[in-house]
Amino acid sequence: MAERVLRAWRGDRSGGRFEDYTVEADPGMVVLDLVHRAQAGPAPDLACRWNCKAGKCGSCSMEINGRPRLACMTRVGDFAPDEPIVVQPLKAFPIIRDLVTDVRWNYQQNKRIAPFTPGPAPADGNYRMSQTDVDRVQEFRKCIECFLCQDTCHVIRDHDKKADFVGPRFMIRLASLDMHPLDTVDRIPAVRDSYGSGYCNITRCCTEVCPEHIGITDNAIIPLKERVVSRFYDPIAMAIRAFFGTKSEPGKRPMAAPQTKVP
Amino acid sequence: MGAIDVSEIQTFVHDVVVIGAGGAGLRAAVAAAEEGLDVGVVCKSLLGKAHTVMAEGGAAAALGNADPRDNWKIHFRDTMRGGKFLNQWRMAELHAQQAPDRIRELEAWGAVFDRTADGRINQRNFGGHRYPRLAHVGDRTGLEMIRTLQDKAVHTAGVAVHMECTALRLLLDKGRVAGILAYWRDSGRFVLFKCKAVIMATGGFGRAWRVTSNSWEYTGDGQAMAYEAGAELMDVEFTQFHPTGMVWPPSVAGVLVTEGVRGEGGILTNNRGERFMFNYIPEKFAKETADTVEEGERWLDGDKTARRPPELLTRDVVARAIAAEVAAGRGSPHGGAFLDIASRRPAEVIKKKLPSMYHQFKELAEVDITKEAMEVGPTLHYAMGGIRVDHDTQMTRVPGLFAAGECGAGLHGANRLGGNSLSDLLVFGRLAGLGAASYIATVGDLEVSSDDVVAGIRKATAPLNRESGPNPYVVHDGLRDVMGRHVNIWRTREGLEKGLVEIARLQGVVGTVKAHGTSQFNPAWSEALDLPNLLLCAEMVARGALLREESRGAHSREDFQGERDEWGSRNIVIRKGADGAMETEVLERTAGPDGLAGIANASLEDLEGNRG
Incomplete structure (x- = not known):
């Protein structure tokens, strides 16, 4: 078995430094395995979040050799044999200890977004939506809240505009609500005014780091920006809305229940 | 350490504290808050990371959308038969009856399930379920459920979530629940929660085994705290080995491969290319299982007169079959069986219905499941047994202590059907929240x-x-060795007795461990605090397994093969004795109420189309 060097950032808000740990690496191992090996040996108190170890919960987000990634889905074999594996905490959030950061800000953003609010259910109790209409919503709901997109977004990471922009993760949350066939709330004014859609200048860094391969920029943020533009800056669309209201906009098309009774 | 001034400890006051923020905990919190209670949710991880996210296949509910012949009675019958009739009748009844409403309610809270052609919630086939019954979202149903419940909970007035906070012990006032002691993981500071009721929703204890689908959180904390406080546990010997975990590479051994692969038509073969499950059909299920490959193929093509292929037998049967094939030298190169969906479905269907399996294998094992077969083997997945509760209110025998979800007992009996866990969380999470609300109405002031x-x-x-x-x-590693060697899929008296000796030895050692470093987000310290809980659960499993001299459901004794009639009417109950030692009791079951027993033993023809 090969030996690998795990170079882990150790410290807290007051400061810290990188420490090297030499650990055994078996074939097929991921970076999280190296962290666990270090914990079981030379660094028992190395702080690191993790849960599922299968890319499904989004807990073990960190920066690995300079890139925001999930430690459980990053294979050690992807790095050259003599290259140290460098792990450090997400840069966009305050450090708690070692590889663990304070991500509570993200949870506060979710709380600010008006929740899903469907219209009344049909008489038989079964809402109806076609699969094609929910496909695009389901893409956004694949999000595992690893916050790697939040970490890489330069509005948050470099400019610290946390008070002005909710970040890519919550832009897709907003898109999933906006495109949900059953939802009745109009969040478009808030997308511009409260959630800061104008801050994103479409560099697609968030899309690149998404472990779920969600088309964050193209499928969520750009359509939301277009909705904002047509709402506030397109005179023809504004005139149509004056007559028909905002509810008739695309993306709000629940299927009607069939007239015949379901057997 | 000097004197501790309790009045200086940070203190929260809630009506009810829910421990655990998975499906059951969040559903309980919403139910209690909607009754007007002030609810605190305490969870070890960040919100939304609980083990429920790992559930893949779906939530079982007799909606009858995919096959109108389905109804609650058939779901009830399947659950009892799957549990080898050790389930609590009333809980299986409540579950089957209420699951459809819980699923529809989840949709009204924002869950986006896959759809049928006419736009309703689609349902898929799963082991042991007579009809396609699992509401699902591709193979990430658990994520959909937890995100929906998370959003619902944070937008429900009266719910406060305390994340990354570990509960240490229950505090009682004259035998009634009065609060809990916990600590913040980030600072290591202690925190007191004063309350009138506690709902345990802490999940299972799979971390006692090396090959497991469970995350680090699964250390049996709720079971252990409840035991120490005087509650009883039941059916703990039944630990489910999911038949399909990854076996290669070693670093991911045990990671779950959803039963949905077989639900979508996947087949199991050995190294000779044989579909071996046809050789392992139990007598009891023979009438309802295809006995030729040809009939299995017709079922896959949608022929409603064809019977289900044997790959969809219950998990206990499939797990033992794979273990037997490997033992007989017919296993795959890394000691499992082949699970093949590539030759059964087109690549685009596989990617659409099983996207996370596709990524999981591609990224972790360099296997393209649309082109080649997966290698799979049994992995410790689920605890059927747990904290014993009242069937309708979910209250334990400790006043004010409730339990729901995996840490509770009663619904699943000797073996859980896939898909019944997610619906369990919803049905009994809600009932626990309601139970806590009606209990609290009767309670006066309490002191800690x-x-x-x-x-x-x-x-x-x-x-x-x-x-x-x-x-x-x-x-911890020592415990995993002990469980792997002595308390695994096949058990013997000799092995279990050795296991108990080893567990007792480790229980001695655990009181002397040293956690290096400070109390701030220190994983070694959490490990030191969780381990006694895990060891206690390991002891309960071994004691129950030793007592149950038969093989039933997920509990298999090499020295007592096959079901024994006398054990078919007995549940094993475990509690802390007056002398502090673990006490077991064999409990004779009462016969099921006439109505329910009739349904459980009825022929399918009698129940189909009966939507009562």
Whole structure:
């Protein structure tokens, strides 16, 4: 078995430094395995979040050799044999200890977004939506809240505009609500005014780091920006809305229940 | 350590505290808050990371969308038969009856399930379920459920979530629940929650085994706290080995491969290319299972007269079959069986219905499941047994202590059907929330004893304050060895007795472990604090398994093969005896109420189309 060097950032808000740990690496191992090996040996108190170890919960987000990634889905074999594996905490959030950061800000953003609010259910109790209409919503709901997109977004990471922009993760949350066939709330004014859609200048860094391969920029943020533009800056669309209201906009098309009774 | 001033400890006051923020905990919290209670949710991880996210296949509910012949009675019958009739009748009834409403309610809260052609919630086939019954979202149903419940909970007035906070012990006032002691993982500071009811929703204890689908959180904390407080546990010997975990590479051994692969038509073969499940059909299920490959193929093509292929037998049967094939030298190169969906469905269907399996294998094992077969083998997945509760209110025999979800017992009997866990969380999570609300209405003022709090803090800080001692990770590894060797899929008296001796030895060692470092987000310290819980659960499993001299459901004794009639009417109950030692009791079951027993034993023809 090969030996690998795990170079882990150790410290807290007051400061810290990188420490090297030499650990055994078996074939097929991921970076999280190296962290666990270090914990079981030379660094028992190395702080690191993790849960599922299968890319499904989004807990073990960190920066690995300079890139925001999930430690459980990053294979050690992807790095050259003599290259140290460098792990450090997400840069966009305050450090708690070692590889663990304070991500509570993200949870506060979710709380600010008006929740899903469907219209009344049909008489038989079964809402109806076609699969094609929910496909695009389901893409956004694949999000595992690893916050790697939040970490890489330069509005948050470099400019610290946390008070002005909710970040890519919550832009897709907003898109999933906006495109949900059953939802009745109009969040478009808030997308511009409260959630800061104008801050994103479409560099697609968030899309690149998404472990779920969600088309964050193209499928969520750009359509939301277009909705904002047509709402506030397109005179023809504004005139149509004056007559028909905002509810008739695309993306709000629940299927009607069939007239015949379901057997 | 000097004197501890309890009045200086940070204190929260809630009506009810829910421990655990998975599906059951969040559903319980919403139910209690909607009854007007002030609810605190305490969870070890960040919100939304609980083990429920790992559930893949779906939530079982007899909606009858995909096959109108389905109804609650058939779901009830399937659940009882799957559980080998050790399930609590009333819980199986409540579950089957209420699951459809819980699923529809989840949709009204924002869950986006896959659809049928006419736009309703689609349902898929799963082991042991007569009809396509699992509401699902590709193979990430658990994520959909937890995100929906998370959003619902944070937008429900009266719910406060305390993340990354670990509960240490229950605090009682004259035998009634009065609060809990916990600590913040980030700072290591202790925190007191005063409340009138506690709902345990802490999941299972799979971390006692090496090959498991469970995350680090699954250390049996709720079971252990309930036991110490005087509650009873039941059916703990039944630990489910999911037949399909990954076996290669070693670093991911045990990671779950959803039963949905077989639900979508996947087949199991050995190294000779044989579909071996046809050789393992139990007598009891023979009438309802295809006995030729040809009939299995017709079923896959949608022929409603064809019977289900044997790959969809219950998990206990499939797990033992794979283990037997491997033992007979017919296993795959890395000691499992082949699970093939590539030759059964087009690549685009596989990617659409099983996207996370596709990524999981591609990224972790360099296997393209649309082109080649997966290698799979049994992995410890689920605890059927747990805290014994009243069937309707979910209250334990400790007043004010409730339990729901995996840490509770009663619904699943000797073996859980896939998909019944997600619906269990919803049905019994809600009932526990309602149960807590009606209990609280009867409770006056309570007091927390300072002595209990101080004792809890002293015990918790001991691993940090010790000068030296064994490494807790090494002790944990020792336990995994013991369970793998002696309390695994096949069990014997000799092995279980040795296992109990080893567990007792480790219980001695765990009181001497040293956690190096400070109390701030220190994984070694959490390990030291969780380990006694895990060891207690391991002991319960071994004691129950030793007592049950038969093979039934997920419990298999090499020295007592096959079901024994006398054990078919017995549940094993475990509690802390007056002398502090673990006490077991064999409980004779009462016969099922006439109506329910009739349904459980009825022919399918009698139940189909009967939507009563």
